[in-house]
Amino acid sequence: xLHVDLDAFFASVEILDDPSLAGKPVCVGGAGARGVIASAxxxxxxxxxxxxxxxxxxxxxxxxxxxxxGRFERYEVYSRRFHxxxxxxxxxxxxxxxxxxxxxxxxxxxxxxxxxxxxxxLRGRIGDELGLLSGVGLGRNKLFAKLASKRSKPRVVNGGLxxxxxxxxxxxxxxxxWLEELPVRALWGVGPATAAKLEKLGLRxxxxxxxxxxxTLAHHVGPAMAASLSAYAKGEDFREVVAQRxxxxxxxxxxFARSLEGVDAVLEAMKVHAAVVxxxxxxxxxxxxxxxxxxxxxxxxxxSRSQTLAFGLDDEVGIAAIAxxxxxxxxxxxxxxxxxxxxxxxxxxxxxxxxxxxAIDTVTPDTRNRAVEVGRDRQVGHEALxxxxxxxxxxxxxxxxxxxxxxxxxxxxIVTQRGSHAFGPEQTP
DNA sequence: TCTGGGGTCCTAGGACCC
DNA sequence: TCTGGGGTCCTAGGACCC
Numbered sequence: 220x221l222h223v224d225l226d227a228f229f230a231s232v233e234i235l236d237d238p239s240l241a242g243k244p245v246c247v248g249g250a251g252a253r254g255v256i257a258s259a260x261x262x263x264x265x266x267x268x269x270x271x272x273x274x275x276x277x278x279x280x281x282x283x284x285x286x287x288x289g290r291f292e293r294y295e296v297y298s299r300r301f302h303x304x305x306x307x308x309x310x311x312x313x314x315x316x317x318x319x320x321x322x323x324x325x326x327x328x329x330x331x332x333x334x335x336x337x338x339x340x341l342r343g344r345i346g347d348e349l350g351l352l353s354g355v356g357l358g359r360n361k362l363f364a365k366l367a368s369k370r371s372k373p374r375v376v377n378g379g380l381x382x383x384x385x386x387x388x389x390x391x392x393x394x395x396x397w398l399e400e401l402p403v404r405a406l407w408g409v410g411p412a413t414a415a416k417l418e419k420l421g422l423r424x425x426x427x428x429x430x431x432x433x434x435t436l437a438h439h440v441g442p443a444m445a446a447s448l449s450a451y452a453k454g455e456d457f458r459e460v461v462a463q464r465x466x467x468x469x470x471x472x473x474x475f476a477r478s479l480e481g482v483d484a485v486l487e488a489m490k491v492h493a494a495v496v497x498x499x500x501x502x503x504x505x506x507x508x509x510x511x512x513x514x515x516x517x518x519x520x521x522x523s524r525s526q527t528l529a530f531g532l533d534d535e536v537g538i539a540a541i542a543x544x545x546x547x548x549x550x551x552x553x554x555x556x557x558x559x560x561x562x563x564x565x566x567x568x569x570x571x572x573x574x575x576x577x578a579i580d581t582v583t584p585d586t587r588n589r590a591v592e593v594g595r596d597r598q599v600g601h602e603a604l605x606x607x608x609x610x611x612x613x614x615x616x617x618x619x620x621x622x623x624x625x626x627x628x629x630x631x632x633i634v635t636q637r638g639s640h641a642f643g644p645e646q647t648p
Numbered sequence: 649t650c651t652g653g654g655g656t657c658c659t660a661g662g663a664c665c666c
Numbered sequence: 667t668c669t670g671g672g673g674t675c676c677t678a679g680g681a682c683c684c
Contacts, residue, residue, distance in 0.1 A: 228684095248652075255652050257684090270684085273650040291654095316654085316684040408657095410682050443658055444681095464656095472653050509676085519651090523678060557652090564676095 220460075221322040221334065222364035223341060225301065226352040226372065228318035229258035232297050233287050235350050243285055248274055250286040251476045253556070257289060264375050297349060304344050308337060313460045321361055323460040338386045357388040362456035364389075365407065366397060394454045401425045406451050408444060416440055428452035466503065470511075470561030471495040478517050478554035485514070485555055486543050492560040493539035497532075500562060506531025506571045507562035510538060512545040515557035524548055531566040538562070 225231070229247035234240045244263035248256040254274040266281035278284055298317035305312045305320050312322040324334055338355040345353045356367025367387040374381045389397055402424055404414045416439055422428055428436070429452040437445035450456060471492050479485050489512070500507055510532075511525035524545040532538050542560050 252649055253651075255650090257652075271651075273652095276650065319684070408682065412681055441659065466655085467657095468655070470654075474652060511677090521679080525677060527676060559653090561655095 220358055220360050220364040221324050221338060221341075222356040222358075222361070222368040223305065223320055223322070223338075223345075224354050224356075224368045224372075225318040225345070226354065227258055227260050227264075228297075228351070229289060229294055230260040230263070230287075231351055232294055233290075234260065236293065240285065244268065244281050244283060245285045245287065246274075246277065247287050247289045248277075250274055250288070253474050253476060254286070256286070261373055261375070261380055265378050265380060297351070300349055301345065301351075304341065304348065307344075308341055311460055311462055313462060313464070321364065321460050324357075335386065335388060338388075342385055353385075354383060355386045357386070359389070359391060359394070359454075360456035361458050361460075362407065362451055362454070363394060363397070366401070366405065398425045398452070398454055403428065403448075406448065408447055413440055413444065425452055467565070468561050468563035469496060469499040469503070469507075470559060471499075472513075472557060472559040474515075474557045475555070478556045479558070480554055482547065482551055485546050485551060485558060488558050489542050489546055489560065490535075490539050492558060493542050494535040496560050496562050497535040497538050500533040504568045505565045506533045506568055508532075508564035508566060509562065510541045510545065511559075511561040511563070512542050512549070513557070513559040513561070514546075514549060514551065514555050515559075516553035517556050518553060519556075520553075521557075522549055527564060531564075531568075531571040533568065 230245045233245060233247060242262060243260075244266060245260040246256045246263050246268060247258045248254055248270075252275065256268060256270050256272045256274060256277050258270055259268045259272075259277075263277075263281060263284060266284070268277045268281055268284060274286055277286070294317055298314075301318070302312075302314060302320070305322060309322050309324065309326055311326060312320045314320045324332075324337065327334075327337060334357050338357060342353055342355055345351055354368045354371035356364045356369065356371055358364040358367050367389045370383070371385055371387040372383045374383065402414075403409050403417050403422060406425065409417070417423070417428075420431070420439060422431065428448050433445050433449040436448060439445075440448070473488070473492070475488075479488060508529070508531050509525055509527040511523055513521055513523040515521045526541060526545060528541070532541070538560075
């Protein structure tokens with residue numbers, strides 16, 4: 220098994236596109252009070268900055284830190300080229316996010332390609348063709364390949380950068396020595412919560428896990444987690460490479476710079492969410508039957524409400540109606556810092572039995588379950604309008620046309636006979 | 649006024665079907 | 667005059683990954 224991981228991916232792409240950033244502490248992430256770092260250049264890491272860190276903390280550690288907002292279309296371009304290179308090595312690979320992948324190298328064995336040779340060539344091509352650095356791990360299974368790629372990376376030691384080996388192979392006879400010293404937190408699936416549970420049981424290192432039987436473990440962390448932990452502790456990992464995964468949900472989350480107060484403000488924001496989710500669904504030619512609304516309050520507690528329909532939806536009017544009804548079924552006792560809308564239970568568009576539209580004005584908390592109304596004429600009108608809007612955006616860009624509620628998201632240019640005026644996000648023309 | 653946004657998977661309870 | 671067990675689907679919440 221091979222695991223390949225691009226170094227500081229988002230930050231590196233920003234530096235490639237703007238060489239004046241080279242050698243400076245650069246991050247991609249949210250710069251506001253509630254922003255976090257998504258990717259940090261190694262120069263930034265020298266100050267202790269790392270991904271998932273709140274931006275205000277990062278700025279405290281490194282006052283000169285440059286935080287860029289992130290251009291995900293750009294990262295996707297690089298990601299596709301990255302995947303193309305991997306695909307030349309083997310089509311049996313599994314992407315993990317935009318910048319990582321597992322490759323099953325068993326087919327290469329038949330071609331007598333040595334793993335170390337394949338790894339070196341892969342890194343070489345990524346460097347030559349993309350201008351990006353990467354780390355590669357090799358091992359008997361996903362567990363060891365991933366642990367190895369982590370160790371292949373550059374490290375910050377006493378504020379100085381130490382180059383990594385680039386390629387690391389955990390050979391069979393080294394496996395147990397590796398596992399011995401690892402803290403449980405290093406294992407896939409063990410985050411802060413599980414690590415704390417294990418700590419309470421006196422299980423701090425992977426070697427400790429091997430001493431506990433699975434049923435005892437299951438008592439504390441559940442049967443699925445117990446099974447994988449017991450396997451990992453023995454160096455076993457039966458996860459296969461899954462080459463093409465089907466997307467199972469799409470959603471949109473937004474944490475507001477200033478929390479929302481009151482149901483009207485939440486409903487207004489939800490219209491933007493519905494438009495974003497609807498656009499994502501149509502972009503994938505899918506319709507969704509289940510819609511979930513999640514609200515996080517200022518005290519960081521969350522509540523969710525979901526509803527599954529008998530048919531699928533991909534239009535913002537219908538989705539906004541369902542999502543709005545779900546919002547109204549919640550008690551908003553506190554300021555809302557995050558609003559999320561997720562769509563799941565996909566159907567292929569062509570297999571959707573009926574495409575209904577909603578009389579949005581009939582949706583109240585009482586009528587949540589009757590929110591659906593058939594409106595044949597309105598449906599035809601909405602679909603024609605929607606398809607026209609999609610087409611205009613395809614030809615002239617995403618911000619070329621939109622509903623009033625979407626203007627807050629992207630900004631817009633209003634053109635009149637007297638000239639044009641650009642409005643930014645959060646401005647109401 | 650320290651913690652994002654894109655996702656996946658797991659768990660537990662309840663309703664329902666045979 | 668009482669009620670099992672297998673299975674699926676839905677809902678709410680939580681943990682984790684990049």
